[in-house]
Amino acid sequence: AQSVTQPDIHITVSEGASLELRCNYSYGATPYLFWYVQSPGQGLQLLLKYFSGDTLVQGIKGFEAEFKRSQSSFNLRKPSVHWSDAAEYFCAVASKAAGNKLTFGGGTRVLVKP
Amino acid sequence: EPEVTQTPSHQVTQMGQEVILRCVPISNHLYFYWYRQILGQKVEFLVSFYNNEISEKSEIFDDQFSVERPDGSNFTLKIRSTKLEDSAMYFCASSALGTGELFFGEGSRLTVL
Numbered sequence: 497a498q499s500v501t502q503p504d505i506h507i508t509v510s511e512g513a514s515l516e517l518r519c520n521y522s523y524g525a526t527p528y529l530f531w532y533v534q535s536p537g538q539g540l541q542l543l544l545k546y547f548s549g550d551t552l553v554q555g556i557k558g559f560e561a562e563f564k565r566s567q568s569s570f571n572l573r574k575p576s577v578h579w580s581d582a583a584e585y586f587c588a589v590a591s592k593a594a595g596n597k598l599t600f601g602g603g604t605r606v607l608v609k610p
Numbered sequence: 611e612p613e614v615t616q617t618p619s620h621q622v623t624q625m626g627q628e629v630i631l632r633c634v635p636i637s638n639h640l641y642f643y644w645y646r647q648i649l650g651q652k653v654e655f656l657v658s659f660y661n662n663e664i665s666e667k668s669e670i671f672d673d674q675f676s677v678e679r680p681d682g683s684n685f686t687l688k689i690r691s692t693k694l695e696d697s698a699m700y701f702c703a704s705s706a707l708g709t710g711e712l713f714f715g716e717g718s719r720l721t722v723l
Contacts, residue, residue, distance in 0.1 A: 528711075530711070532714075538716060539614075539701060539714045539715055539716035539717050540653070540701065540703075540712075540714040541714075542711065542712075542713070545711055586652075586653060596641070596658075596705075597643065597655050597658050597666055598643075598645075598655065598703075598712055599655065600652050600653040600654075601652065602651075602652045603652060603653075
């Protein structure tokens with residue numbers, strides 16, 4: 497069965513500093529990989545996705561993520577965070593073998609200090 | 611920009627009552643999903659729906675749950691007899707391609723007393 501691990505439950509970062517959120521997945525073949533963001537009281541917004549091809553993918557709001565097959569990772573990065581980036585971030589995986597349903601990680605809550 | 615809409619945004623109900631949560635997926639999407647998020651926990655898959663039938667369901671989705679697409683635009687989740695542990699945020703999602711790229715609604719918060 498596919499699974500996703502986000503090792504960091506909380507991360508606090510200063511505004512303007514860089515951010516990296518870790519995500520590791522467990523699946524035999526190459527899955528489809530996603531990052532979603534959830535602001536307080538809001539739904540889930542897709543930040544970026546990886547299906548195939550270039551392993552560095554660009555998303556919205558200045559985020560990027562890099563797929564590393566050898567490490568089964570799909571870490572999310574942003575060079576310079578803004579106060580509005582404070583939210584919960586979910587990594588997710590889908591695969592044809594699993595009926596294309598999304599399996600989410602536990603989430604990482606990002607706090608941004610002024 | 612097309613979006614998934616959900617109603618109600620918040621529902622409070624008594625244990626044992628029936629609840630229907632409604633969703634209007636994006637109009638040209640073919641795959642529909644319900645997920646739930648218990649407060650402070652991860653987002654969990656409940657059920658997927660394609661071609662007017664359930665394509666997959668999780669162990670959470672027991673006989674108390676059902677889904678329906680009654681009129682070609684709405685997609686509903688019914689809980690027949692709610693339990694305290696059904697209190698959660700329920701998210702509807704739809705997808706055009708079935709590749710896992712889901713578009714989520716803003717959720718319906720269910721509180722069971």
